[in-house]
Amino acid sequence: MNKRIGPSARLKEELTAWRFLAPALLLLLTFLVAPFVMSVILSFTNQRLVSPLPTRFVGLRNYVRLFGDAGFWQALKNTMLFAAVVVPLQSGLALFLATLVNKRLPGRNLFRGIYFMPVVVPMVVVCVVWYFLLMYPEGLLNTFVQILTLGRAGPYDWLRNPSLALPTIMLVSIWQGVGFQMIVYLAGLQNIPRELYEAARIDGASSWGQFLHITMPGLRNTHIFVLVTTTILAFKLFTQVEVLTQGGPLGVTNTLVRYIYTAGYRELKVGYASAASVIFVLIVLTVSLVQRRLLREEREVG
Amino acid sequence: MRKSFALALLLVLAGAWALAQAPVEITVWWHTGKPEELAVISSQVEEFNASQSRIVVKLVNIPEAEYTAQVRAAGLAGKLPDLLDLDGPTLANFVWNGWMIPLDEYVSDDLKADLLPSIIAQGTYPPDGMLYALGVFDSGLAIWGNRRYLEQAGIRIPTSVEDAWTLSEFEEALRKLASLPEVQWPLDLKLNYGAGEWFTYGFSPIIQAFGGDLIDRTTWTAQGTLDGIASVLGMTLFQHWIEEGWVVPASAGDDAFYGKKTAALAWVGHWMYEPHTQGLGDDVVLIPMPKLGAGCRAATGMGSWAWGITSTSENPDAAWEFLEYLLNPDQILRMTAANGAVPSRKSAIAQSELYGPGGMLNIFVEQLNTIAVPRPVHPAYPTITSAFAEAVKNIVAGADVYQELHKAAVKIDQDIEDNEGYPPFGG
Numbered sequence: 165m166n167k168r169i170g171p172s173a174r175l176k177e178e179l180t181a182w183r184f185l186a187p188a189l190l191l192l193l194t195f196l197v198a199p200f201v202m203s204v205i206l207s208f209t210n211q212r213l214v215s216p217l218p219t220r221f222v223g224l225r226n227y228v229r230l231f232g233d234a235g236f237w238q239a240l241k242n243t244m245l246f247a248a249v250v251v252p253l254q255s256g257l258a259l260f261l262a263t264l265v266n267k268r269l270p271g272r273n274l275f276r277g278i279y280f281m282p283v284v285v286p287m288v289v290v291c292v293v294w295y296f297l298l299m300y301p302e303g304l305l306n307t308f309v310q311i312l313t314l315g316r317a318g319p320y321d322w323l324r325n326p327s328l329a330l331p332t333i334m335l336v337s338i339w340q341g342v343g344f345q346m347i348v349y350l351a352g353l354q355n356i357p358r359e360l361y362e363a364a365r366i367d368g369a370s371s372w373g374q375f376l377h378i379t380m381p382g383l384r385n386t387h388i389f390v391l392v393t394t395t396i397l398a399f400k401l402f403t404q405v406e407v408l409t410q411g412g413p414l415g416v417t418n419t420l421v422r423y424i425y426t427a428g429y430r431e432l433k434v435g436y437a438s439a440a441s442v443i444f445v446l447i448v449l450t451v452s453l454v455q456r457r458l459l460r461e462e463r464e465v466g
Numbered sequence: 467m468r469k470s471f472a473l474a475l476l477l478v479l480a481g482a483w484a485l486a487q488a489p490v491e492i493t494v495w496w497h498t499g500k501p502e503e504l505a506v507i508s509s510q511v512e513e514f515n516a517s518q519s520r521i522v523v524k525l526v527n528i529p530e531a532e533y534t535a536q537v538r539a540a541g542l543a544g545k546l547p548d549l550l551d552l553d554g555p556t557l558a559n560f561v562w563n564g565w566m567i568p569l570d571e572y573v574s575d576d577l578k579a580d581l582l583p584s585i586i587a588q589g590t591y592p593p594d595g596m597l598y599a600l601g602v603f604d605s606g607l608a609i610w611g612n613r614r615y616l617e618q619a620g621i622r623i624p625t626s627v628e629d630a631w632t633l634s635e636f637e638e639a640l641r642k643l644a645s646l647p648e649v650q651w652p653l654d655l656k657l658n659y660g661a662g663e664w665f666t667y668g669f670s671p672i673i674q675a676f677g678g679d680l681i682d683r684t685t686w687t688a689q690g691t692l693d694g695i696a697s698v699l700g701m702t703l704f705q706h707w708i709e710e711g712w713v714v715p716a717s718a719g720d721d722a723f724y725g726k727k728t729a730a731l732a733w734v735g736h737w738m739y740e741p742h743t744q745g746l747g748d749d750v751v752l753i754p755m756p757k758l759g760a761g762c763r764a765a766t767g768m769g770s771w772a773w774g775i776t777s778t779s780e781n782p783d784a785a786w787e788f789l790e791y792l793l794n795p796d797q798i799l800r801m802t803a804a805n806g807a808v809p810s811r812k813s814a815i816a817q818s819e820l821y822g823p824g825g826m827l828n829i830f831v832e833q834l835n836t837i838a839v840p841r842p843v844h845p846a847y848p849t850i851t852s853a854f855a856e857a858v859k860n861i862v863a864g865a866d867v868y869q870e871l872h873k874a875a876v877k878i879d880q881d882i883e884d885n886e887g888y889p890p891f892g893g
Contacts, residue, residue, distance in 0.1 A: 214542050300717040413863035
């Protein structure tokens with residue numbers, strides 16, 4: 165078809181396309197590409213946040229210091245642990261809640277609202293409220309645990325106990341975020357044709373069988389979306405840690421983003437923080453690409 | 467033609483006259499301290515504006531937690547206010563970055579003689595010896611005690627710095643107080659404040675009492691001093707109190723001493739004056755810092771928020787007028803009545819019931835004249851304080867004391883090296 169349009173007309177078409185793309189491209193360039201390029205450049209300098217001394221190039225010194233810092237490796241480990249636990253747990257819980265509120269039970273709209281409400285509350289507010297719930301020894305959560313275990317399980321210092329701190333952060337995060345994934349799964353569930361379920365029921369499939377063979381495959385695209393976005397969000401963990409534990413105790417809740425933030429803004433080491441953020445972007449990129457590859461391969465096979 | 471020219475000239479002259487009469491507006495940044503302090507400074511601004519028409523002061527309240535970071539961001543962008551207050555030890559860093567102007571031309575000899583020596587020392591930039599900031603008050607750090615619990619446990623209450631508890635008396639007191647039924651934790655160290663400036667201000671006196679310090683103040687090297695034997699001893703003692711279960715944990719909130727009364731002693735500064743007197747009334751008593759160190763040495767913190775004029779200000783004279791107003795002894799006493807801090811002028815102290823001899827807060831004045839140690843005056847202070855606070859945070863959680871202090875010292879030395887010794891400070 166293009167053979168019939170003259171070359172000048174094709175050029176005009178292309179130009180028009182570029183003109184339409186231009187605003188979006190400009191935004192992407194200014195807010196995504198340019199800062200990243202700056203980060204890469206700054207990571208090879210000793211740039212400080214404020215200093216009357218001139219900035220110098222220091223080559224790979226920031227990267228060498230980064231990989232030699234135990235705090236960086238700990239932050240990396242914590243972030244990956246957090247993602248590895250929260251992503252399946254939160255997604256699974258969201259799917260469970262979505263199937264629950266998809267059924268024709270009384271009050272399901274009310275419950276949809278209740279489960280979604282934590283999502284609209286800003287994370288900082290969530291953390292402040294949870295700080296009071298987690299108080300030791302008389303916070304609400306401790307009282308709840310004591311009632312449930314009839315006083316046998318003692319009050320816990322959720323945020324200051326090195327073994328309990330990260331699971332507590334996971335709990336708060338899941339509580340706040342599950343509503344969002346639930347809504348996404350709900351939309352996905354409602355896209356599965358009802359006839360499939362009816363046909364399965366006629367064929368005598370149990371509800372678990374229906375779930376496994378109709379719901380799960382039917383949600384494939386939703387799964388991909390939920391898993392990839394939840395993973396990326398999990399890697400960006402910062403607010404809960406900063407408000408509740410400040411990376412402690414003993415650094416068990418420090419995350420990569422918080423590590424970058426303290427290096428750059430608290431310790432004023434912008435060059436060093438840029439190096440850390442370049443590594444962070446590479447890690448998240450790798451994880452996302454691996455994830456997409458794995459999920460897509462399944463789709464092709466199925 | 468002539469008429470319209472005359473009219474235009476008249477308008478221009480009228481405009482110029484109006485502009486000349488327009489009051490000069492100065493912006494003032496304040497670190498939003500306690501609500502009582504906020505009430506005082508707000509009314510001071512109102513009264514100053516009402517008392518004259520040449521200067522209008524606009525007060526901007528910035529939350530304390532991110533205050534220094536905000537000032538830094540504004541400095542970077544060149545958008546500093548005319549007058550701002552700053553936490554004393556950050557002065558060297560601000561002046562080194564070129565953000566402040568010297569106040570020597572404004573300060574009269576009388577004023578200089580009336581100010582406490584600690585205020586002058588805090589506001590002086592060592593390389594040029596000029597004065598860059600003046601505080602309305604200086605801080606006090608001591609142990610607030612619940613008189614009822616102390617008498618119940620049969621513990622002597624010291625009345626002066628000379629008379630303070632020794633280390634064994636202090637630990638014996640903690641042991642006895644812990645055995646009282648109403649007391650869950652004998653000592654509140656305000657761990658709930660989190661790892662910020664409090665950890666450095668409140669706990670570096672412990673290592674200083676033992677002869678250690680945050681950094682060697684002549685060679686400006688931290689290794690060997692911060693991780694030296696004296697400092698390690700001091701922080702090991704600190705960790706020991708926590709491990710014995712004598713210290714209010716961070717997650718237990720702020721009011722164990724003055725609200726729930728589950729704590730008998732509070733190791734905290736002057737700013738808790740209002741909450742403590744409101745919560746405990748006559749039962750509260752101020753106790754000097756104990757002699758923790760070998761040779762019965764005691765140390766306490768000093769230095770607090772001070773006011774300075776920025777280098778980007780277009781109206782430094784107007785800014786000085788407002789600062790001079792704040793430094794008036796009556797105005798100083800208004801602020802210190804609200805926050806329990808030590809007035810920065812000797813004439814104000816003399817007028818005050820609280821701080822004069824026999825006054826409830828006289829211990830603060832005594833300590834400032836005897837055992838108070840200033841935090842290091844060096845542009846690397848932000849790194850020093852964040853590294854030490856991080857170490858304290860981990861020591862509280864049970865980490866190895868030497869390892870943590872050593873990590874902090876390495877970090878500090880690295881920062882000084884990265885900044886080429888912060889010329890002209892060297893080190």
